[in-house]
Amino acid sequence: xxxxxxxxxxxxxxxxxxxxxTIELLEKLKVDVVYPSGQTCCGQPMANxxxxxxxxxxxxxxxxxxxxFDYIVTPSGSCAYHVKKHYDIIPQTEExxxxxxxxxxxxxxxxxxxxxxxxxxSFPHKVGVHKSCHxxxxxxxxxxxxxxxxxxxxIEELLTEVKGVEIMPIKRGDECCGFGGTFAVTExxxxxxxxxxxxxxHLESGVEVITATDTSxxxxxxxxxxxxxxPLKILHIAEILNSSL
Amino acid sequence: xxxxxxxxxxxxxxxKVDWHDKALWFVxxxxxxxxxxxxxxEELRNLGHGIKAHMxxxxxxxxxxxxANANKNGVEVHWAANAEEHNxxxxxxxxxxxxxxxxxxxxxxxxxxxxxxYLEAExxxxxxxxLGERIVQLAKEPPSHxxxxxxxxxxxxxxELFQEHLGTKPCDGDxxxxxxxxxxxxxxxxxEADAALTGVNFAIAETGGFVVCTNxxxxxxxxxxxxxxxxxxxxxxxxxxxxxxxxFLRLLARSATGQPVTTYSSHFKKPADGKKMHIIIxxxxxxxxxxxxxxxxxxxxxxxxxxxxxxxxxxxSGGHSYDxxxxxxxxxxxxxxxxxxxxxTLPFASTLCGSCSDVCPVKIDIHAQLYKWRQIITKETPQPxxxxxxxxxxxxxxxxxxxxxxxxxxxxxxxxxxxxxMINSKPNAWxxxxxxxxxxxxxxxxxxxxxxxxxxxxx
Amino acid sequence: xSSRDHILNRINANKPxxxxxxxxxxxxxxxxxxxxxxxxxxxxxxxxxxxxxxSNDAVISKVExxxxxxxxxxxxxxxxxxxxxxxxTTIKKSQDLEDLDILIIESDLxxxxxxxxxxxDKQLPLRVLPFITKHLVLVVSKENVVxxxxxxxxxxxxxxxxxVFIAGPSKTADIEQSLVIxxxxxxxxxxxxK
Numbered sequence: 001x002x003x004x005x006x007x008x009x010x011x012x013x014x015x016x017x018x019x020x021x022t023i024e025l026l027e028k029l030k031v032d033v034v035y036p037s038g039q040t041c042c043g044q045p046m047a048n049x050x051x052x053x054x055x056x057x058x059x060x061x062x063x064x065x066x067x068x069f070d071y072i073v074t075p076s077g078s079c080a081y082h083v084k085k086h087y088d089i090i091p092q093t094e095e096x097x098x099x100x101x102x103x104x105x106x107x108x109x110x111x112x113x114x115x116x117x118x119x120x121x122s123f124p125h126k127v128g129v130h131k132s133c134h135x136x137x138x139x140x141x142x143x144x145x146x147x148x149x150x151x152x153x154x155i156e157e158l159l160t161e162v163k164g165v166e167i168m169p170i171k172r173g174d175e176c177c178g179f180g181g182t183f184a185v186t187e188x189x190x191x192x193x194x195x196x197x198x199x200x201x202h203l204e205s206g207v208e209v210i211t212a213t214d215t216s217x218x219x220x221x222x223x224x225x226x227x228x229x230x231p232l233k234i235l236h237i238a239e240i241l242n243s244s245l
Numbered sequence: 246x247x248x249x250x251x252x253x254x255x256x257x258x259x260x261k262v263d264w265h266d267k268a269l270w271f272v273x274x275x276x277x278x279x280x281x282x283x284x285x286x287e288e289l290r291n292l293g294h295g296i297k298a299h300m301x302x303x304x305x306x307x308x309x310x311x312x313a314n315a316n317k318n319g320v321e322v323h324w325a326a327n328a329e330e331h332n333x334x335x336x337x338x339x340x341x342x343x344x345x346x347x348x349x350x351x352x353x354x355x356x357x358x359x360x361x362x363y364l365e366a367e368x369x370x371x372x373x374x375x376l377g378e379r380i381v382q383l384a385k386e387p388p389s390h391x392x393x394x395x396x397x398x399x400x401x402x403x404x405e406l407f408q409e410h411l412g413t414k415p416c417d418g419d420x421x422x423x424x425x426x427x428x429x430x431x432x433x434x435x436x437e438a439d440a441a442l443t444g445v446n447f448a449i450a451e452t453g454g455f456v457v458c459t460n461x462x463x464x465x466x467x468x469x470x471x472x473x474x475x476x477x478x479x480x481x482x483x484x485x486x487x488x489x490x491x492x493f494l495r496l497l498a499r500s501a502t503g504q505p506v507t508t509y510s511s512h513f514k515k516p517a518d519g520k521k522m523h524i525i526i527x528x529x530x531x532x533x534x535x536x537x538x539x540x541x542x543x544x545x546x547x548x549x550x551x552x553x554x555x556x557x558x559x560x561x562s563g564g565h566s567y568d569x570x571x572x573x574x575x576x577x578x579x580x581x582x583x584x585x586x587x588x589x590t591l592p593f594a595s596t597l598c599g600s601c602s603d604v605c606p607v608k609i610d611i612h613a614q615l616y617k618w619r620q621i622i623t624k625e626t627p628q629p630x631x632x633x634x635x636x637x638x639x640x641x642x643x644x645x646x647x648x649x650x651x652x653x654x655x656x657x658x659x660x661x662x663x664x665x666x667m668i669n670s671k672p673n674a675w676x677x678x679x680x681x682x683x684x685x686x687x688x689x690x691x692x693x694x695x696x697x698x699x700x701x702x703x704x
Numbered sequence: 705x706s707s708r709d710h711i712l713n714r715i716n717a718n719k720p721x722x723x724x725x726x727x728x729x730x731x732x733x734x735x736x737x738x739x740x741x742x743x744x745x746x747x748x749x750x751x752x753x754x755x756x757x758x759s760n761d762a763v764i765s766k767v768e769x770x771x772x773x774x775x776x777x778x779x780x781x782x783x784x785x786x787x788x789x790x791x792x793t794t795i796k797k798s799q800d801l802e803d804l805d806i807l808i809i810e811s812d813l814x815x816x817x818x819x820x821x822x823x824x825d826k827q828l829p830l831r832v833l834p835f836i837t838k839h840l841v842l843v844v845s846k847e848n849v850v851x852x853x854x855x856x857x858x859x860x861x862x863x864x865x866x867x868v869f870i871a872g873p874s875k876t877a878d879i880e881q882s883l884v885i886x887x888x889x890x891x892x893x894x895x896x897x898k
Contacts, residue, residue: 009643012689013653014660014682019689035693038646046643048597050619051636057644086616137599145277146555146603148286172270176557180596187594188674189253193262193561194596195679223679268881284735295726302723305715318865324708376887377878393878400880420882428888435888436799454863462835462874462889469832470798480711487863488728491853494869495817505746505818506853506871509835509889512824515865517831528711536718 003033004069006062006103008076008215009041015215021238022075022106028242029114033073036065044082048181052089059090067095070102071113075238077105077135077213085138105213106238107154108141117161123243124164125233128207129155130198130221131174132214141213144174155213155237162240168205175201179220195224202232209233211240247590252562266560268396273554275503276604283499292492294608297545300483301535307450307483308526314453318515320522328358331527335360335442335475336367338523342473344369344439348431350457350464351375352444353391353548354477354527357570360442371442372434374463376427383410389564391571392501392550397563431463441467445478445524446547447493451486454514455524458497458507465511475523476513480531481544493547496606500549534582539617543578545607552601552611558594567591574601578614581622589626592618653688660684730854737851739816740897746819750872751885752893757843760784763808763896767841770894771806774839779808780827781843798832807837814849814895815856815869821895822856824867831866835874840890842870846897 003026007019026033042062043055062083066072074080083103090096110116131153135141142153159165178184178194185191199221202210208231212218215236222234256262280286300307312322323338325331331354339347347364349355349371361371361382373382377394381387383406388394395403400418407413407423411430416422443464448455455476457464468474484493490510498504516522535541553559553573564572569580569588574595580588592615601611623633642648660668661684669676687695705713744754757763760781767787768774778790787808795801813822821842823834834840850856860867874889885891 007689009649009653013657014684016685016687016689016692020692023693037690037694039690040643040646040649041639043643046636046640048616048619049632049636050593050623051633051640052620054636054640055643057640061644061646133596133598133600137603144600144603146273146600148281148283174600176596176598176600178557178596180598183593183596185674187249187252187558188677189249189256190558190561190594191596192678193256193259194557197266197561219682220679223675223681226680227678271881283733285732288732292726292728295723299723299725302720304719305712308712308715324706324711326707326710330707374888375878376876380878393881395878396881398880400882403879418880420879420884423879424876424884424887428886431888432802436802452863460874461876461887463887465835465868466832466888469830469835480715485725487860488854488857491730491857492728495853498818502877504750504871506750506815506820506869508750508871508874510820510869510871512863512867514863517865526711528707528714532711532714532718535715538720541720 001032001070002068003031003071003073004066005033005035006066006072006074006079007035007039008074008079010219011075011215012039014219015236018075018215018236018238021236021242025119025238025242026073029110029116029119031114039065042079042082044079045181047082047086052086056090059087063096063099066099071109072099072103073106073109074103075106075213075236076215077132077139077141078216080105081134081138105135105139105141107158107213108139111154111157117157119158119161119241121241121243122163123240123245126166126168126206126208127159127240128168128170128202128205128210129159130177130210130212130217131155132212132217133176135213136174158241165240168207170201170205170207172201177217177221179217184220192224195220199224199230199232203230207232209235211235211237213237246568248562248566248594249590251566251568252594255563255566256561262561264399265397265563269554269560272393272502276500276551276554279499279503279505283495289492289495290606290608293496293606294545296484296489296492297607298542300485301481301541301544304480304483304535307485308480310450311448311453311483314451315524318453320453320516320524323523323525325525325527325529327529331358331477331525331529332360332363334525336364338473338475339369339440342440342521344473346438347371347440347442348374348434348438348467348471349442350444350459350467351378352442352477353571354444354479355442356388357529358527372431374431374434374467375459375461376424379427379431380406387565389572390550390553391548397565435466435470438467438471440473440475441471442475442477443468445476445482446497447484447490448478448482449487449490450483452514454512456490457511457513458509460508462509465509468513469517473521473523474516475525477525477527479527479529497547497549500551500604500606530583534579537582540578540582540614542609543575543614545609546575547607549606551604551606555600555604557598558596562594567594574611574615575609578611578618581618585622586626589622592622650690657684657686657688661686728854730852733852733854737816739849739851740846742816742851743814743819743849746817747872747895750819751875752819752872752895754895754897757896757898763841763843767806767808771839774805776804777806778804780829781808781810784808792829795830798830798836801830801832801836804837806839806841807833808841808843809834810843812848813856813859814844815853816849816851817853818871820869820871822860822867822869825864834868834870835889837890839892839894840870840873841894841896843896843898
């Protein structure tokens with residue numbers, strides 16, 4: 001099984017530690033993982049802003065980088081969702097279809113392809129899970145409260161196995177954090193309010209560390225936590241799963 | 246004003262935002278509790294979707310069937326191509342019946358057509374009889390929610406409004422007292438009314454009958470007391486058969502408020518002896534929306550308001566921030582079809598979280614349609630130069646890895662080295678309330694390349 | 705061209721290809737309800753009361769104990785003429801019913817899943833009656849309570865000129881989401897099952 005690692009643009013530039021944790025974790029799990037050079041972005045920032053066509057170059061670049069892999073794994077539900085859902089703007093060649101079918105968010109890949117639950121990690125902290133919307137409602141990486149059906153959550157299934165982790169229940173477990181790409185800037189007031197409310201929910205539950213499958217949501221929450229000097233640490237799920245504290 | 250401008254004004258009063266958010270979250274929570282009790286709820290939604298989709302694909306046939314059956318039942322059917330014609334028809338019927346005092350139950354269609362000011366300009370009295378609608382009518386405001394029209398007003402504001410207009414005593418916002426006073430006030434209006442206007446929730450092609458749902462009983466009080474009943478409906482309110490009501494009445498109230506069904510589900514078919522019943526079927530842009538494959542499913546909407554209650558943006562920006570007859574997620578996919586330029590900011594008033602699509606009882610892919618409207622709006626309406634240019638630049642950077650690397654390096658250096666005051670200066674909306682991440686020295690790319698190089702060295 | 709033809713032509717031109725109409729298989733929604741228990745529970749959820757009874761006479765005497773101060777009363781159930789203080793034949797217009805205190809009507813259909821009771825022109829001498837009365841009393845036989853709305857519509861092949869499902873007394877939550885029983889319609893609803 002040949003696995004290509006996709007590291008989203010903002011993780012590459014701003015949160016390299018998330019990329020490192022991801023590749024280390026996959027290597028620990030004996031995955032034959034390669035990070036192809038020449039990666040940029042999946043094209044989502046332009047597309048969600050209404051400039052899908054400006055992202056075409058990014059789509060082609062993505063497909064070229066990953067067309068030869070059996071699986072493409074990324075520490076971002078949002079990017080994986082974008083490739084799956086919105087790569088219909090470029091011609092649907094065999095390569096494009098293959099890439100769209102085989103792209104996986106990290107937790108989904110570990111749990112459902114590798115079929116591993118216990119990663120031997122330990123992390124003695126009270127953790128609050130932020131269920132990023134594109135993963136939750138786009139990729140269905142978990143059940144959400146408004147849908148009637150069996151309850152599940154891939155990220156929590158993996159977290160439960162981490163030694164020392166206490167998953168703290170929060171009141172609105174699947175409410176959006178307010179990041180939303182350019183929404184964070186164009187609708188600044190509502191975006192900030194949503195983020196503040198989300199953080200309050202975690203703080204009131206005694207959470208020490210907020211984690212998620214998506215660094216984009218976390219960047220927004222971290223920005224607020226740092227500005228307001230709140231006692232919270234923000235870590236991507238890969239960092240916790242790769243942890244041996 | 247754009248949605249974001251109106252939303253930031255609403256957000257100046259954070260306590261009010263919290264209150265508004267909680268009130269609507271409470272309704273969403275009641276909805277969840279109620280639908281989780283229904284066996285195969287998701288299948289019920291599929292049925293709702295399927296029946297509506299079929300209806301749209303055969304709509305002209307069903308409209309004709311409905312008209313023929315309604316005529317047989319002694320109901321007069323009128324057709325209005327647009328809002329103006331709708332208003333003219335209403336006025337003509339009222340004049341023919343010498344009606345001066347009109348009671349109206351909730352109808353978003355008449356809001357869309359701006360019927361009240363039109364009739365008032367003709368010297369007629371139009372009283373909205375749904376309590377929430379009466380409250381906003383007295384306050385001279387449009388409804389801010391399609392099911393809970395006065396959800397933006399707290400009890401003390403209602404108290405003051407009623408003191409001023411209905412002469413009530415100060416009551417510290419006691420809802421029981423205020424509702425009682427409204428009952429007395431509106432009872433008089435019902436008794437005196439010359440004509441009653443209602444909306445239509447469902448019109449059944451097979452029988453020519455139509456159903457109106459209320460909790461207060463105001464539609465029935467109006468329609469059964471006044472000598473003339475005028476019911477206004479958009480073309481998309483048709484359902485093929487009566488048995489389909491079994492599906493839609495199970496979906497509607499649970500999605501709207503969490504009730505198992507509305508208090509009154511009134512089935513009107515024939516006028517009572519000596520009375521008149523009129524139905525006005527209105528297009529007003531609906532047939533055009535039907536022509537758009539990506540957006541026609543928006544016509545499935547049964548006006549339950551669930552997408553508003555679940556929407557984290559609606560809850561924190563208020564219905565008036567949408568400045569449209571139908572606010573919230575569903576309004577944001579309906580309104581651009583009517584006027585792309587005027588409503589161009591609405592599809593961007595979303596994080597595309599997708600909860601609206603998940604609660605929709607007729608499974609409209611609301612968030613997917615928001616995304617699609619965005620693509621059209623940027624092409625067909627004038628966009629800020631900076632936004633357009635930056636997207637173009639981003640697009641070209643992301644298309645070429647070498648450029649991306651250089652730009653990334655500069656960005657990381659800036660975040661690391663420039664003073665915070667400069668990074669968080671005014672043009673950077675991100676930095677108003679949030680810090681930016683500290684730019685790391687090494688990108689993941691750099692780290693990986695070094696690691697691989699070291700590996701080769703060590704081998 | 706008339707607006708009618710204009711609208712119909714546009715719809716005909718703009719509609720998608722015909723999609724199939726899904727079939728309703730009511731059995732998939734059947735959770736095996738205890739119909740009476742569910743009915744009683746749901747009537748209470750929607751703000752009404754359920755009482756058991758054996759005869760029309762028993763209904764009348766119970767109603768008289770619940771509403772001792774009622775002045776103007778009207779019933780359509782059989783054999784209770786003595787209860788009526790109102791002669792509908794003297795009522796010239798519906799508005800004259802404004803002071804009606806109590807109305808008793810028999811229904812032949814009710815729904816367990818939502819506590820709704822069907823009343824139509826068949827039982828209503830005047831349509832406004834169940835809305836204008838202060839207190840509404842409905843009488844329904846156990847065998848006429850069906851589990852879901854799907855079964856209700858199987859029985860309702862003809863909804864007559866007017867018919868209504870009534871679930872509880874009138875209510876509103878339009879002032880700050882506070883539930884207030886008694887908006888424009890009846891202030892209370894009592895259901896007798898026999």
